[in-house]
Amino acid sequence: MEFHDQGIIISLRKYGEYDALIDVMTAQHGRHAGLVKGGMGRRQRGTLQPGNEVTLKWRGRLESQLGTFAAELRNARSASFLDYPSKLGVLNSVCAILSVSLAEREEHNTLYEGLQMLLDTLEHAGPEPESWGALLVRWEIGLLAELGFGLDLGCCAATGVTDDLIYVSPKSGRAVSRGAGLPYHDKLLTLPPFLLGGGNVTGNDVRAGLSLSEFFLERYVLFPHNKKIPQARRMLLDFLTV
Amino acid sequence: MYRKASYGSELDQLIQLLSKLPGLGPRSARRAALQLIKKKDTVMRPLSTALAEVAEHVNPCCICGNLDTSDPCHICDNPARDHSSICVIEDVADLWALERSGSYRGAYHVIGGTLSALDGVGPDDLNISSLIERVRADNITEVIIATNATVDGQTTAHYITDRLKDTAIMVSRLAHGVPVGGELDYLDDGTLTAALKSRRPF
Numbered sequence: 047m048e049f050h051d052q053g054i055i056i057s058l059r060k061y062g063e064y065d066a067l068i069d070v071m072t073a074q075h076g077r078h079a080g081l082v083k084g085g086m087g088r089r090q091r092g093t094l095q096p097g098n099e100v101t102l103k104w105r106g107r108l109e110s111q112l113g114t115f116a117a118e119l120r121n122a123r124s125a126s127f128l129d130y131p132s133k134l135g136v137l138n139s140v141c142a143i144l145s146v147s148l149a150e151r152e153e154h155n156t157l158y159e160g161l162q163m164l165l166d167t168l169e170h171a172g173p174e175p176e177s178w179g180a181l182l183v184r185w186e187i188g189l190l191a192e193l194g195f196g197l198d199l200g201c202c203a204a205t206g207v208t209d210d211l212i213y214v215s216p217k218s219g220r221a222v223s224r225g226a227g228l229p230y231h232d233k234l235l236t237l238p239p240f241l242l243g244g245g246n247v248t249g250n251d252v253r254a255g256l257s258l259s260e261f262f263l264e265r266y267v268l269f270p271h272n273k274k275i276p277q278a279r280r281m282l283l284d285f286l287t288v
Numbered sequence: 289m290y291r292k293a294s295y296g297s298e299l300d301q302l303i304q305l306l307s308k309l310p311g312l313g314p315r316s317a318r319r320a321a322l323q324l325i326k327k328k329d330t331v332m333r334p335l336s337t338a339l340a341e342v343a344e345h346v347n348p349c350c351i352c353g354n355l356d357t358s359d360p361c362h363i364c365d366n367p368a369r370d371h372s373s374i375c376v377i378e379d380v381a382d383l384w385a386l387e388r389s390g391s392y393r394g395a396y397h398v399i400g401g402t403l404s405a406l407d408g409v410g411p412d413d414l415n416i417s418s419l420i421e422r423v424r425a426d427n428i429t430e431v432i433i434a435t436n437a438t439v440d441g442q443t444t445a446h447y448i449t450d451r452l453k454d455t456a457i458m459v460s461r462l463a464h465g466v467p468v469g470g471e472l473d474y475l476d477d478g479t480l481t482a483a484l485k486s487r488r489p490f
Binding site: 057059063091092093095096097098119121122124125126127128129131134135137138139141142145276277278281284 | 310311405406407408410437438439442443446449450464476477478479481482485
């Protein structure tokens with residue numbers, strides 16, 4: 047068995063003395079693990095850093111086997127993140143979330159394209175969260191939708207109105223208008239305006255958006271599998287200089 | 289078919305143990321064992337004594353985490369070194385590498401790894417709190433962070449920098465770029481990107 051694909055490295059682990067076990071988010075084969083011979087060696091270790099985009103050749107005797115990867119570097123993105131704690135925080139968070147939330151070998155092409163766009167934006171944007179935070183939140187909400195837990199932010203769950211939506215119901219994942227939600231202010235989640243396509247993105251909006259996606263990720267994606275939000279995702283808020 | 293080894297259990301155990309060392313497989317372990325037996329007086333006995341002594345006396349230094357036969361280690365105990373500067377490294381192997389270069393005459397602090405979200409290594413699993421205490425208690429003027437230029441290494445570096453933010457100490461880190469003797473044509477894209485970003489006036 048053999049296939050060729052491209053992907054973004056999401057984790058690298060040492061296996062034996064020189065080999066590496068990598069987890070890659072591929073374009074056509076979803077999250078896919080494989081062994082890289084000599085992956086911890088001086089020549090290949092830089093290529094296999096999380097966030098780097100690689101061209102892959104997977105080979106295994108049977109489809110169900112772990113198999114081996116041969117990886118060639120396409121884009122050394124991780125190097126451009128090393129100087130910025132906030133960007134490294136996002137990279138670690140995104141990789142950790144993919145590792146815990148996706149089943150192996152299930153194609154998620156839309157998610158892959160979104161990840162590519164997010165990392166490209168992160169590479170060229172400044173370190174402040176206002177320039178990439180909205181995209182990060184949208185990507186996480188896209189991940190929820192891809193896994194079958196999409197939020198419905200089109201109209202108010204209580205009244206059906208389509209304007210002045212400022213809350214999200216933690217029970218239904220639907221938007222709630224100011225009028226209907228005000229008595230339950232403490233129980234509802236904040237809906238940042240950028241998710242409805244309006245307004246400038248502020249640091250507080252990014253934090254509100256991340257809290258929103260974290261709540262639904264933990265409750266619907268991770269909790270049923272007895273998993274928790276990864277530490278890297280929790281540490282991300284510390285790295286954000288708001 | 290099971291093939292019986294052509295040597296006794298003691299020798300078999302030696303070969304098994306040698307094959308656990310880095311760089312040695314069962315075949316190389318057999319060669320090493322044979323070489324030791326051939327040079328019993330010149331290599332085997334002194335090696336056995338050295339191993340016993342190291343096993344008995346080597347311990348991590350209570351100050352910096354370096355491995356040495358004395359505690360504090362000979363670096364922490366050396367008055368000729370500059371104890372106002374601390375170089376933070378991941379592992380004792382990195383300390384030995386820096387010592388080989390002979391370009392640093394300060395003190396060290398071995399944190400024992402890097403933060404790794406996927407492997408579940410958090411700040412409490414590393415010797416970061418002892419570094420912060422040491423920096424606050426001693427008369428330190430500079431902390432040089434020499435973690436590896438990997439995603440995990442630099443995440444750890446930023447975490448330590450953040451923890452040291454409240455102190456008035458200068459925090460620096462190693463440069464990333466073209467190695468000595470490196471030809472640009474053979475460098476990977478990541479190193480070239482880092483080298484271009486960290487360029488400086490001639």
